[in-house]
Structures are given as structure tokens and as C-alpha cells.
Amino acid sequence: MNFDAITIRDIARELHLSVSTVSKALRDSYEISEKTKKLVMEFAQKHNYRPNPMAQSLKKGHSKSIGIVVSSIDNQFFSQVINGMESEAYSQGYNVIITQSHESYDLEVQNVGHLIHRAIDGLLISIATETADVEHLRKLQQQGLPIVFFDRVSTEIETHKVIVDNFGGAYQATTHLLDSGYKNIAHITSSVTSSVTKQRLAGYIDALVEKGIEVKEQYIKYCLHGGLNLDELEQAVDELMASEPRPDAILTASDRITTSTMTLLHRKNIRIPQDVALVGFSNTVLADVLNPSLTSVHQPAFEIGRKATEMLLSIINSKRPITEFENVILPTELFIRSSSASKHK
Amino acid sequence: MNFDAITIRDIARELHLSVSTVSKALRDSYEISEKTKKLVMEFAQKHNYRPNPMAQSLKKGHSKSIGIVVSSIDNQFFSQVINGMESEAYSQGYNVIITQSHESYDLEVQNVGHLIHRAIDGLLISIATETADVEHLRKLQQQGLPIVFFDRVSTEIETHKVIVDNFGGAYQATTHLLDSGYKNIAHITSSVTSSVTKQRLAGYIDALVEKGIEVKEQYIKYCLHGGLNLDELEQAVDELMASEPRPDAILTASDRITTSTMTLLHRKNIRIPQDVALVGFSNTVLADVLNPSLTSVHQPAFEIGRKATEMLLSIINSKRPITEFENVILPTELFIRSSSASKHK
DNA sequence: AATTTTTACGCAAACGTTTGAGTTGACGTT
DNA sequence: AACGTCAACTCAAACGTTTGCGTAAAAATT
Structure with a gap:
């Protein structure tokens, strides 16, 4: 399904420029003259150009989306938490993919697998009550996936955590x-x-x-x-x-x-x-x-979600690997x- | 972020096959011998190969995710609906991206825009109370985006709808x-x-x-x-x-x-x-x-969500354009x- | 006027897949 | 023996971007 089928190629053709010039113009590169930039920008604006997120993701290696695992969305506490997450993620140009573990270890493992498969840039998780073993998460972390725990955290994994008192x-x-x-x-x-x-x-x-x-x-x-x-x-x-x-x-x-x-x-x-x-x-x-x-x-459910997301995004956007982890404790x-x-x- | 960096290319190199052979083997193509298929499958299995969803999306032109717009997730009715949606979508290999309109027309328009930008394959929406004008949705539908309304539907747009009595x-x-x-x-x-x-x-x-x-x-x-x-x-x-x-x-x-x-x-x-x-x-x-x-x-909130999703996926997976739209009315x-x-x- | 430098752009590879169009060798047919 | 058929692969283009490198022409320096 391609709506607004206009691509960077179309712009290049119309304006008699090369694809790379258009790409660079859109990203406001110093390599491109002001005049050309203006030309391209205006054309893009006018034709409502939107870069194809899949192509960008493929090229850049990130998906601009983060995964969430909660026990159940149909729960006042978690829905408020997610509300906070969605709010923070959204404001930073990310979107969230939500899954439910229904407190089951198996479902949790399956969901996390599914999320990874979906190429998420980071994971927000409250582990299921059933879950005793967190090897599946540790492995992911070692492979470089940023993880932030909230609510139900694991002591066995070092990362940012947000809990209440x-x-x-x-x-x-x-x-x-x-x-x-x-x-x-x-x-x-x-x-x-x-x-x-x-x-x-x-x-x-x-x-x-x-x-x-x-x-x-x-x-x-x-x-x-x-x-x-x-x-x-x-x-x-x-x-x-x-x-x-x-x-x-x-x-x-x-x-x-x-x-x-x-x-x-x-x-x-x-x-x-x-x-x-x-x-x-x-x-x-x-x-x-x-x-x-x-x-x-x-x-403070909303704040838990907001804060956890803020921390996750800070890991994601960090140039250097994080070694110092924060443990935020919010008051009840x-x-x-x-x-x-x-x-x- | 690339975890399990194993790609179809790696498999091809290791097995002294071409990329296309591997790809076809994995998709169980008739062009490939059983022996090779088995070889590839087993290798993939063993090395935990997962096709890169972004590359697939880019190539195939769909993202295997659907967008949801509700007024607020922090609401028993909607969280139960979403629960049903997530369940159905998930079982068909799709995931859901949820956004909240908070009953605001502006936010609704913005969210829908964001979702489209994210290249969703379809949209499930309960329009905001504030929304009187549905042009933004009609335009999308005309461009070919499958839409299913639930709960708060628009009479001005023809598509599948799920409401209660x-x-x-x-x-x-x-x-x-x-x-x-x-x-x-x-x-x-x-x-x-x-x-x-x-x-x-x-x-x-x-x-x-x-x-x-x-x-x-x-x-x-x-x-x-x-x-x-x-x-x-x-x-x-x-x-x-x-x-x-x-x-x-x-x-x-x-x-x-x-x-x-x-x-x-x-x-x-x-x-x-x-x-x-x-x-x-x-x-x-x-x-x-x-x-x-x-x-x-x-x-029947869960059922509303489940049914709406089922219908949306049926549009998405339909070969021919849909002309007959259903209006499901569930009992209260x-x-x-x-x-x-x-x-x- | 010959040179270097700068500016502004184009080329082409790459990201990981999918897929239609070749290509090869083995086999069966006349 | 010459041909066509088929199975089993490989090639290469394509999806829409991004980006390092190359290169003209213009400008600045000798």
C-alpha cells in the first residue's frame, strides 16, 4: 500500500536533480546550495512528501519504535503507565508497540521475541509474575538491545529501572x-x-x-x-x-x-x-x-511510564555505551x- | 541496532548458495530441491535466522502493522477493545500501533498522519467526540487505505463498521x-x-x-x-x-x-x-x-475489538477491492x- | 595565466529482501 | 546425434533511502 506515492526519485526527476541532491537538500546538508534546498523543500512541502519510513529504517538500522510488555493493558495501573509512555515516546518521534504477557512466562518470551523480530529500538518491560528466569532478557541486552524495567524489575539485570517506593x-x-x-x-x-x-x-x-x-x-x-x-x-x-x-x-x-x-x-x-x-x-x-x-x-503511573521511556530513549540516543545505571524510585x-x-x- | 546480525546473505555464503536460492528455500518455493530446502531451513533454524522486517516491508510494500486511534487508552471500555484487537492482530502476525486522540480533533488528525507516515496497512478508528469533519479519513480511504470504524463511526464514509446496539x-x-x-x-x-x-x-x-x-x-x-x-x-x-x-x-x-x-x-x-x-x-x-x-x-468490548480487527485484516488480505461493506451490530x-x-x- | 581551493552537485554502493528472467547440466525423445 | 524438456539454481533489478567519494565549474589564490 503506497499512498502519496511521491518519492525522493519523483522529486529528483521533476526538478532535474539527482536523488542524492534531493536527499541531501531535504536533510539540510551543507553540500547543497541554499537556492536548491529551498527549491526542493518547497516542492516537497507542496507535494506533501514523506520519506518512506521502511526505507529509512532499513538504511539507518533503527525503526523509531519501542516495544512494551505489560501483564495486561486492561488494568488501570498499566493503562495509565502506557499512557505516560505513549506520551513521551510520541513527543520524541517514536511510537510504541504494546504486547501483553497476561502474567505468563511463555507469553512473555514469545512477545519479546516477536518485538525483537519487529526490530524495535528498545524495550520497556514489567516482567510477568510467573517469570523467574530472565535469561531471555539478559541475552538481548548483551546483544545490545536497550532495556528499561519498570514496576516489576529484575535484580539480575543491570540497567535503568523505574519503580515506586x-x-x-x-x-x-x-x-x-x-x-x-x-x-x-x-x-x-x-x-x-x-x-x-x-x-x-x-x-x-x-x-x-x-x-x-x-x-x-x-x-x-x-x-x-x-x-x-x-x-x-x-x-x-x-x-x-x-x-x-x-x-x-x-x-x-x-x-x-x-x-x-x-x-x-x-x-x-x-x-x-x-x-x-x-x-x-x-x-x-x-x-x-x-x-x-x-x-x-x-x-504515579503516568510518571512511571513517562520517566521509563525518557530513560530508554536516552540510552537509545546515547553515543557511548551506558555503564552507570539509574534506579529511579517514585513515591507512592x-x-x-x-x-x-x-x-x- | 542489529542483533543476531545473521542475514540471508550470511546463510548463502556459509552454504555456498546464492542469496536468491536461500530466499526461495526459506519461502518453500517449488523451484528449490527438497534437499537444499532442508539444508537451508535447518541452518536458519540453528542460527536463529529472522528475516529483517524492514527489508521485507520495503520490498513487499506493507508493514504488517495496523494503526489504532481511540480517545484514551486509560478507559475500561477502550482498553478492553484494544485487548481484543491486539489478540486478533497478533494471531495473524500483525502488530498494533496505538494512539490516543483524547477526544480532540486536532490530535486525531495528527495521529492519523503519524500512523500513515509509519506505513500502517490499515486503520482502526473510533473518531473523537470533537470530530465533525472526516475529510482527512475519506482522503486516506480514497488513496486505498483500508479503514474499519468501531464504536464511534462516521456515516459519511463507506466501510466496514462495528458498533453495538x-x-x-x-x-x-x-x-x-x-x-x-x-x-x-x-x-x-x-x-x-x-x-x-x-x-x-x-x-x-x-x-x-x-x-x-x-x-x-x-x-x-x-x-x-x-x-x-x-x-x-x-x-x-x-x-x-x-x-x-x-x-x-x-x-x-x-x-x-x-x-x-x-x-x-x-x-x-x-x-x-x-x-x-x-x-x-x-x-x-x-x-x-x-x-x-x-x-x-x-x-462486548473485547469482541468489538476482535471483530473490527478481523474485518480490517480481511480487507487488507483481499485480492479484489471491497465494494460491499458490512455493518456489524453487537448486542449490549x-x-x-x-x-x-x-x-x- | 596557471594553480589551488571551494562550491554544488552527481555517481554508485549499500541496507536485506523478493522475484522474474536467465542459465546450467542431466535426462528423455525422436 | 541433435533436439527439447525440466529441475535446480543463479543473476540482477528493484523497493526508497542515505552517504562517502568523485568531479565539474566557479572562485580565489598565486
């Missing part, structure tokens, strides 16, 4: 629950292997320890599929509700887990916060109008609402 | 409100020019007329920016709440408008459904756990919840 967010949320009079606080989180899980778990534990509360193993539930699988999550909730003493609060560690847990509690007629309080990491814009309104740890924000209403009075 | 959805929702005892039903919708708006408005009006209820102009509020602009929406809500007689129910016509209206009513301490009932088009997975749970008109589903609880008893 997961520890702080969980710590703050847990402390808030404790201050509100809750004593038996459970934690539902994703896969054990995930960096995010570890950090949030540490924040949860630290807050408890600091207040002299015992950390109970049976209060900590892992969901390998990050709550995508509702059965998995339901089992976790059921087990929690059956444990002795029954938890009076739950801290949920991801957007999907938070909203799904809320839905499950509703279905089971477990009242929030009377039977069990709920605080969760979530970026839903509906937190205010949920029943009850949801106390949430909010992440705790929005206190009714789902964690104080137990006192 | 907007009339039926609105009719059903309005009838449900009437049956529940509500008499003064207002309607907040998007831009007047939009196809979706017109159809939903018609469904709303028909339901009223059928029950012999007067249609009041002041009960119908348009939001040019589709609720993206909160001030605009707030004004609409304020005006409705100030009108005489005050509406006892509102039908909202898009995901964004629905959720934002709910948020606004909360802020203004207007009780749902006691003060005013609310029924809205929405695809949020949180409808069940909202306060109150939200009666919603749900659209009304989920009755508490925000429209019956007034009786």
Missing part, C-alpha cells in the same frame, strides 16, 4: 491499619519471586515488627498469577477467613488483587471494614465511589478512605 | 428506569455530532415516547469532550439538579461520563438512587462493588444493580 507504600499502609486499631493484618500478594512482592512484603513486615506485632506465616498469601486467576485468589481469601484468629484487615499488593479481593468479599457478604478492613495498592479512579470507598496506595501516596475506618469508637 | 441499549436502560418507577429521566451524553450519541439518544427518546412521557429538552445534556473535561460535566449535572422538576434518574451515555457522574454525585452528597437513580453505559469491572452497585449497559447487556433500585415499596 514499594517498601514505603506497604509500610505506610500497614502502619495506618495498625494506627486505626487493626491488629491481625493479613497480606495478599503476587508471586514470591517478584521484586515488587518482596519489597511490599518487607514494608508490611517492618511495620508490624516495629509495633511489636507478631508476623504470622498463615497471614501471608501468594498468588502466582497475580490475581488474574480468580480461583487462586478466592482460595487465599477463604483460607484467610478460616484462620485463627481471623484477620481483621487485609493489605492487598496489586491493582488486580485489590479490586478482585473487594469483589470476592462482597460476594461472600463479608463486610468492609466491619468484618475485615481493606487497604490495597490500586490506581482505580473509582476508589472514591466504591462501597466502601477504598483506602488505596496510589502509584496513601489515600485514606472508609475501607480502613478506625476501629476505635 | 446503541439504540437498544439506551432503550432498554430507559425502559428499565421507567419500569422501576422513575418518571423524570435525564440523559447526559457526548457530542451531538457523534453517531453513538444520536443512536443512544434515539433509544432514550423512543422509550419515553412509548410510555407516553414527555421528552424535555432541558433533561438532555451534551458534553462536547465526552466527560473528559470534568468542569463541563459538572455544569451539566448542576443544571440538571437545578431544573424543575428535578430529575429522579439519569442515563449516562459513555463509560467516562458514567463514572465521572457517579463521582460528582458523591461529592455533592446526592444520594443514589434515593435522590437520583443512575444507569450508565460502562464496562468497569467494578460495577458490582460501587456504592451503590451500578446498573450498567455493558458492551443490561446489568441491573442497586443504582436504579425500584422506587415502589
Whole structure:
């Protein structure tokens, strides 16, 4: 499909110039006289000339597009992140190709392969909860593909990373629950292997320890599929509700887990916060109008995406190989609402 | 950036064959002996050969990618639609390039231009609420770019279209409100020019007329920016709440408008459904756990995306130009919840 | 006037494929 | 033995750019 079929050749023919002259004129080369440049530029303008991106890519060896891998686009947190990525990439003349891993290791590997095949200039990835082995990514990095991790990062690969203060967010949320009079606080989180899980778990534990509360193993539930699988999550909730003493609060560690847990509690007629309080990491814009309104740890999703993209493009555009890598940590924000209403009075 | 720098040339050199033989062998041409094919295939496999997509695109004149324009990715309805698109495109070896119009005409034009520049093979678009003039799209279509509309379609351009039964959805929702005892039903919708708006408005009006209820102009509020602009929406809500007689129910016509209206009513301490009932088009997975749970008109978003993509790819892959265009209308589903609880008893 | 320098442009190869048009040698046909 | 047929390759052009190098003519320097 060639629309506006006008090429550099056509211009050359019309203007009785050589292709190279036209090319150079368009790129404002010093080799070309002002007069000719003007002639060419105006002709190009008038005929709405656009260089063929495929030819340019082929010649220049880059595609001006970057790949994104997230678990699911249909998730407030990730769609906001992508929004930020798209915004930054776009403003720098790049476009983004999005793929979803649906938290599956196999899909992740497949997607990354597909993206590479598509000749992306760089990769933005939040690794799937299922993913434990990151060899596929390391290999690519060694071959020279710029990679920036966001959200779920790998400690085994050195590169720029953008995360939020997961520890702080969980710590703050847990402390808030404790201050509100809750004593038996459970934690539902994703896969054990995930960096995010570890950090949030540490924040949860630290807050408890600091207040002299015992950390109970049976209060900590892992969901390998990050709550995508509702059965998995339901089992976790059921087990929690059956444990002795029954938890009076739950801290949920991801957007999907938070909203799904809320839905499950509703279905089971477990009242929030009377039977069990709920605080969760979530970026839903509906937190205010949920029943009850949801106390949430909010992440600067747009900024995560924007920043990660900015960093990736800086690697891509860098002349020399990067050796110093940055680890950006953005703050979370705790929005206190009714789902964690104080137990006192 | 060239990873796995292995090209068809390298294979040819190693195997003492010509480039064309290798190329043909890889494409399983009848001109090549089985023995050679096997040799080449195995070598390619072993060295993880991947044809350079840019070279292929340049040569073949297509890019195996399709462009998508939605108002905002950060919207449950659209992210679900995109999910469906990505799924279908991916399974046919295409990838998608997503852009957002943020309901702005200018951005839409700019994005479409950018996509064309990127040499997409086809376009999936839901036009912005602001867009009244579709000349930019018609021109592209005339130049041979396959286009499929979804959600917000243009009546002025003939091509495949995928929409839902907007009339039926609105009719059903309005009838449900009437049956529940509500008499003064207002309607907040998007831009007047939009196809979706017109159809939903018609469904709303028909339901009223059928029950012999007067249609009041002041009960119908348009939001040019589709609720993206909160001030605009707030004004609409304020005006409705100030009108005489005050509406006892509102039908909202898009995901964004629905959720934002709910948020606004909360802020203004207007009780749902006691003060005013609310029924809205929405695809949020949180409808069940909202306060109150939200009666919603749900659209088969994933299927819309999947179907639209399937149709676009069929145009792209069609040998002959298409002259007969399909207009797929998918059903909506009304989920009755508490925000429209019956007034009786 | 002979020379070097500068200016402004053209030539041609290259990026990695695809593809129609040759080319070769082996074989079968008369 | 001379011919045509066929299988299995190779050649070379093409897709639309970019870019290093070459080269005229003009300008500047002797």
C-alpha cells in the first residue's frame, strides 16, 4: 500500500536533480546550495512528501519504535503507565508497540521475541509474575538491545529501572491499619519471586515488627498469577477467613488483587471494614465511589511510564555505551478512605 | 541496532548458495530441491535466522502493522477493545500501533498522519467526540487505505463498521428506569455530532415516547469532550439538579461520563438512587462493588475489538477491492444493580 | 595565466529482501 | 546425434533511502 506515492526519485526527476541532491537538500546538508534546498523543500512541502519510513529504517538500522510488555493493558495501573509512555515516546518521534504477557512466562518470551523480530529500538518491560528466569532478557541486552524495567524489575539485570517506593507504600499502609486499631493484618500478594512482592512484603513486615506485632506465616498469601486467576485468589481469601484468629484487615499488593479481593468479599457478604478492613495498592479512579470507598496506595503511573521511556530513549540516543545505571524510585501516596475506618469508637 | 546480525546473505555464503536460492528455500518455493530446502531451513533454524522486517516491508510494500486511534487508552471500555484487537492482530502476525486522540480533533488528525507516515496497512478508528469533519479519513480511504470504524463511526464514509446496539441499549436502560418507577429521566451524553450519541439518544427518546412521557429538552445534556473535561460535566449535572422538576434518574451515555457522574454525585452528597437513580453505559469491572452497585449497559468490548480487527485484516488480505461493506451490530447487556433500585415499596 | 581551493552537485554502493528472467547440466525423445 | 524438456539454481533489478567519494565549474589564490 503506497499512498502519496511521491518519492525522493519523483522529486529528483521533476526538478532535474539527482536523488542524492534531493536527499541531501531535504536533510539540510551543507553540500547543497541554499537556492536548491529551498527549491526542493518547497516542492516537497507542496507535494506533501514523506520519506518512506521502511526505507529509512532499513538504511539507518533503527525503526523509531519501542516495544512494551505489560501483564495486561486492561488494568488501570498499566493503562495509565502506557499512557505516560505513549506520551513521551510520541513527543520524541517514536511510537510504541504494546504486547501483553497476561502474567505468563511463555507469553512473555514469545512477545519479546516477536518485538525483537519487529526490530524495535528498545524495550520497556514489567516482567510477568510467573517469570523467574530472565535469561531471555539478559541475552538481548548483551546483544545490545536497550532495556528499561519498570514496576516489576529484575535484580539480575543491570540497567535503568523505574519503580515506586514499594517498601514505603506497604509500610505506610500497614502502619495506618495498625494506627486505626487493626491488629491481625493479613497480606495478599503476587508471586514470591517478584521484586515488587518482596519489597511490599518487607514494608508490611517492618511495620508490624516495629509495633511489636507478631508476623504470622498463615497471614501471608501468594498468588502466582497475580490475581488474574480468580480461583487462586478466592482460595487465599477463604483460607484467610478460616484462620485463627481471623484477620481483621487485609493489605492487598496489586491493582488486580485489590479490586478482585473487594469483589470476592462482597460476594461472600463479608463486610468492609466491619468484618475485615481493606487497604490495597490500586490506581482505580473509582476508589472514591466504591462501597466502601477504598483506602488505596496510589502509584504515579503516568510518571512511571513517562520517566521509563525518557530513560530508554536516552540510552537509545546515547553515543557511548551506558555503564552507570539509574534506579529511579517514585513515591507512592496513601489515600485514606472508609475501607480502613478506625476501629476505635 | 542489529542483533543476531545473521542475514540471508550470511546463510548463502556459509552454504555456498546464492542469496536468491536461500530466499526461495526459506519461502518453500517449488523451484528449490527438497534437499537444499532442508539444508537451508535447518541452518536458519540453528542460527536463529529472522528475516529483517524492514527489508521485507520495503520490498513487499506493507508493514504488517495496523494503526489504532481511540480517545484514551486509560478507559475500561477502550482498553478492553484494544485487548481484543491486539489478540486478533497478533494471531495473524500483525502488530498494533496505538494512539490516543483524547477526544480532540486536532490530535486525531495528527495521529492519523503519524500512523500513515509509519506505513500502517490499515486503520482502526473510533473518531473523537470533537470530530465533525472526516475529510482527512475519506482522503486516506480514497488513496486505498483500508479503514474499519468501531464504536464511534462516521456515516459519511463507506466501510466496514462495528458498533453495538446503541439504540437498544439506551432503550432498554430507559425502559428499565421507567419500569422501576422513575418518571423524570435525564440523559447526559457526548457530542451531538457523534453517531453513538444520536443512536443512544434515539433509544432514550423512543422509550419515553412509548410510555407516553414527555421528552424535555432541558433533561438532555451534551458534553462536547465526552466527560473528559470534568468542569463541563459538572455544569451539566448542576443544571440538571437545578431544573424543575428535578430529575429522579439519569442515563449516562459513555463509560467516562458514567463514572465521572457517579463521582460528582458523591461529592455533592446526592444520594443514589434515593435522590437520583443512575444507569450508565460502562464496562468497569467494578460495577458490582460501587456504592451503590451500578446498573450498567455493558458492551462486548473485547469482541468489538476482535471483530473490527478481523474485518480490517480481511480487507487488507483481499485480492479484489471491497465494494460491499458490512455493518456489524453487537448486542449490549443490561446489568441491573442497586443504582436504579425500584422506587415502589 | 596557471594553480589551488571551494562550491554544488552527481555517481554508485549499500541496507536485506523478493522475484522474474536467465542459465546450467542431466535426462528423455525422436 | 541433435533436439527439447525440466529441475535446480543463479543473476540482477528493484523497493526508497542515505552517504562517502568523485568531479565539474566557479572562485580565489598565486
